[in-house]
Amino acid sequence: MEQYDHRKIEKKWQKVWEEENTFATDEDLSKPKSYILDMFPYPSGEGLHTGHVKVYTASDIYARYKRMNGFRVLHPTGWDAFGLPAERFAIKHKIHPRVAVDNNVATFKRQMKSVGFSYDWEREIDTTDPKFYKWTQWMFLKMYEKGLAYESYQPIVWCPTCQTGLSNEDLEGNACEICGTVAEKKLMRQWVIKITEYADRLVEDLDILKDWPESFKEAERNWIGKSEGSEIDFKIDGMDKKFTVFTTRADTLFGATYTVLSPEHKLVAELKSNITNWDEVLQYQKIAGEKTEIERTSEGKEKTGVKLEGIFAINPANQDKLPVFIADYVLVHYGTGAIMAVPAHDDRDYEFAKKFNLPIKVVIEPVTGEVKENEEKRKSIVAIVRDPKNGKILSLNWGEKFGGQLFIGGGIEDGENAESTAIREIKEETGYSEIRLVGTSETIHHHYFAHSKGVARNIDAIGLHFELIGNKQELTSQDESERGKFKVEWITEEEAEKKVSDPLHQYVFQKFIKNKVYTGNGILTESPDFSGLSSEEAKIKITKFVGGKMKTTYKLRDWVFSRQRYWGEPIPIIHCESCGVVPVPEKDLPVVLPDVKAYEPTGTGESPLADIPEWVNTKCPKCGGNAKRETNTMPQWAGSSWYYLRFIDPKNDKALVDEKKEKNWSPVDVYVGGAEHATRHLIYARFWHKFLYDLGIVSTKEPFMRLESVGLILAGGGVKMSKRLGNIVNPDEIVELYGADTLRIYEMFMGPFGQASAWDTKSIIGPRRFLERVWKLQEKISSDENYTESDNTIMVLNQTIKKVGEDVEEFKFNTAISQMMILVSTLESEENISHKSFNELLLLLSPFAPHFAEELWEIVGNEKSMNKAVWPIYDESKLTGGKVVIAVQINGKLRETLEFLSNVSEDEIKEAVMNSPRVKSWILDKKIKKTIYIKGRMFSIVLE
């Protein structure tokens, strides 16, 4: 027997696969299809890393498995090669990005081939290839045609030293990562895509995606941030001007005590002549404008703003005159960029109101507890008594059964008001009477079940806040029996927050002591015709009453689709001196990126393309007059938003994808990649797909039916692999030392595919030993054609076929591998093994360790190529081996295990259990209360 030499074997089979084009896509339409895709790589100069190998191995195993199961499989890859890193690299090393990308691609391709991925390389695509980006540009023109692409001035983050625009990743805090200068904002003309027009469908259709992780769908929902509310107009007092606010809480309109515009709101300038503190306003606008988003948010919760002196808005509900502020906590790009502020029922408005000393008007009465049937109405009070000397609060400890820790509560009796009730209850229950009322709450509607009385109650409670002014405590004897039920305790705020679990009492505490405002829904008060309504009802009625309209808004913003960069797809637009914006005619596509020597930033913020007059200057396709080309390029996201469609028909120069072929292969059945793409890439691609669906180019609503998320590979110690820490593992070294097959198995065996796990080079030896043991098994193959292994081995073999198949379907590669290890141990314990069993083991192993399996397949004399072989089938009747082991529990504890034939009856088991000496010794003379039998698993005895 020859030694297992991975270097020889892996090269040999990679050559065979390449020469025979083994993994060319099967176009036999009689077979079911499976389109298996991983998120294609960005070919960086760093080369392939272990994380790539993890994703690509998983999809490769799945693809090979599907082929063996009779599917026609599309499993391609390509290069997402436009973007900033390549351009940076080019500037730094004076290498043209085209050259750098080609070099990097060559490295990636060599590395990927060395790991043995079964891609159909004939379908390789590259987003920077004009034949590819012709179609990216074509689709941009379609979006322009449909009114989805528009020009707009948008702020970019700008480094005044580097004279270049920065992405968020280029920022270190609020400063440029490269030179350390504090970044500014600069308004640039941008192309923007109206993705918001698809927001609703992007949310709705998440329901189609049954095989996406819930966490991805939730992340998309949050990113899109759908919110239902009302738009309501506020007139400016004494002027023919108004602004619109967006609110989800129209029910609180009567509680609005001021309004806020975002500093960038266009009405501010229109009001200039009437604003008496214009200088102050201007200065605030300037400061807010200079702040980067990071600065604006890193200042914590401290609210800032400026009142527009001389300006009042009219509350359309009650015609109150409200002050108008500008403040940067109101964002220009969300809702309408203006809010009505209701400090009594919104945390931010409350903070702002406190700081600027604005009135706070309660219009919602809280509802606590849960509404029950047949409730009895009551009126009561909850009193908080605080000792200002030590901050402690008076409480009654009723014990676990009677409500636990509470403050002082009680029913309002005839002839009493809330205050007199509270004073009486405090005196009766605690003996304190030297107190002073400092606050009274609104009515609180509390629903609860009074266990002592056996009735459901709906009480209208009033909270009262007292301060202790004297320590005199007089207890009268007639109250003693009542007082025996509880203990009077002074507790700290922390204890009160933790121990008082009753929602009503906790609410009153939060209101008075923690100064919390009530932001939930409730029942309206102080809202003339609407008082007594629920929030839900009032939202609609009040909106209607003031002539507003119900409106859905999204957090999702339109997609800024241009970059002032060289290395991207040119936006196919021409600016004509007389016709204005003219799209490049389809016949002139692609607009090829010119080959230039310099691609440094221009210093004006414009794309380097702007400095190439022979490219920029052109003739208008419409009138023939002088015109200039658009010099902005597309973002890196553009190509990756539709590349999966091009794999279906990568060489087509008539269409981005042939209609028939699209129907044959779309959609992607399994898409594998990282959770960092849960929002942007996947939302952009889903949007793009829906746009193409509307054009009739694709036949499905969604591009990716199932999504498998990969977990990070961390370095030892659970930290991220990074160049800086010098802990990056290069897959080349592992392939050289242990072999690609070992690397593949190691990465799949590390842990659950979707979970992060730490690289541990010394553990790689385990998978390598496993392969060595399989290698040695070939010596045990019996020459006797009719040789059969023991029943036990047959059982394990069948179990393994079942488990590996099921686990691969579910991307549970780690447990599939451990089951194969169990099979190998079992086969090793046999004197000899059959040719058939060994072949089946190789077939199970082949998706995981393809070179290794091919070699052994050939060595043991199989005629047909392994890649034409089919996945083994297990025999249902041989999964159990005819025996069952029954665990015996007594009072829930394992006391015995007994083995039976699998056709054993419950009575036989019971008899054997009762006769077991060990069981008898546990039962002794105790009575058996009951027995429970779980078929084929366990027998449980419960003793009295």
Place this chain on the structure above:
RNA sequence: GCCCGGAUGGCGGAAUGGUAGACGCUACAGACUUAAAAUCUGUUGGCCUAUAGGUCGUGUGGGUUCGAGUCCCACUCCGGGCACCA
């Protein structure tokens, strides 16, 4: 602050509400060897004990259940994402 995950031996991890720790690594002991490596065999959660057996044990505290790593409630810690979203 909000959202989403997670917590099981020395380590990576396994476990349809039913024998916790499969499988692998490490470590220890033994075999082979002049020796080492490799390989093979055995042991490897703690404690008490004889290798029988017992007892504790899946981040913490409660609960449901004959039975909880798994379900429910409250909390702690760790990781990831988002950032004043009206």
